[in-house]
Amino acid sequence: DIQMTQSPSSLSASVGDGVTISCRASQGIGNYLAWFQQKPGQAPKSLIYAASSLRSGVPSRFSGSASGTDFTLTITSLQPEDFATYYCQQYNTYVPTFGQGTKVEIK
Amino acid sequence: EVQLVQSGAEVKEPGQSLKISCKGSGYSFTSYWIAWVRQMPEKGLEWMGIIYPGDSDTRYSPSFQGQVTISADKSISTAYLQWSSLKASDTAMYYCARLDGIVKPSIDYWGQGALVTVSS
Numbered sequence: 560d561i562q563m564t565q566s567p568s569s570l571s572a573s574v575g576d577g578v579t580i581s582c583r584a585s586q587g588i589g590n591y592l593a594w595f596q597q598k599p600g601q602a603p604k605s606l607i608y609a610a611s612s613l614r615s616g617v618p619s620r621f622s623g624s625a626s627g628t629d630f631t632l633t634i635t636s637l638q639p640e641d642f643a644t645y646y647c648q649q650y651n652t653y654v655p656t657f658g659q660g661t662k663v664e665i666k
Numbered sequence: 667e668v669q670l671v672q673s674g675a676e677v678k679e680p681g682q683s684l685k686i687s688c689k690g691s692g693y694s695f696t697s698y699w700i701a702w703v704r705q706m707p708e709k710g711l712e713w714m715g716i717i718y719p720g721d722s723d724t725r726y727s728p729s730f731q732g733q734v735t736i737s738a739d740k741s742i743s744t745a746y747l748q749w750s751s752l753k754a755s756d757t758a759m760y761y762c763a764r765l766d767g768i769v770k771p772s773i774d775y776w777g778q779g780a781l782v783t784v785s786s
Contacts, residue, residue: 593772595711602761602779603711608772646711650772654727657711 582647688762
């Protein structure tokens with residue numbers, strides 16, 4: 560299986576801050592990388608697919624980028640509703656795999 | 667509006683069987699893969715398998731092959747996840763999700779989740 564490693568595991572930030580979450584694949588996955596947001600007690604929500612394409616309805620403060628096997632989710636100007644756990648997922652292989660999650664907490 | 671509505675929470679004893687459901691609406695149910703994803707308490711997301719309701723083509727993650735059965739009834743736009751003999755370690759939240767795309771589809775919509783608790 561392809562391993563997806565996210566960093567950091569958690570971070571504290573303030574409303575208005577910009578944050579960056581990293582996700583590294585253990586081998587090449589092309590751009591078959593998605594990002595999801597999950598708030599406590601809720602189902603995940605799809606944010607980004609194909610490494611950098613925003614899902615419909617997702618605010619433009621969210622963006623994704625890719626460089627080889629390294630992927631980044633950037634949130635510019637954090638809003639109160641953005642405090643959540645974020646997961647990356649590769650879907651290049653028969654068995655897609657998720658990162659372990661990054662919890663974004665309020666400072 | 668695309669919606670995936672899952673069946674409710676279940677409390678079962680070890681050894682019992684269970685079938686949970688995921689009903690799709692607002693789109694052509696037979697034209698999109700449905701995935702099942704497990705989330706154990708306070709843990710991350712795990713891919714269980716997928717089904718294409720149009721022809722019931724089903725693919726399992728090796729970790730879940732033989733442990734669960736994924737099926738679908740396209741006449742009522744519903745996918746299922748079932749166990750024949752539950753274990754305490756099956757306690758988790760289970761999500762269904764729709765996959766969008768042709769070559770390598772990705773999740774676009776999620777169900778609200780179904781909590782399964784297995785305890786004696």
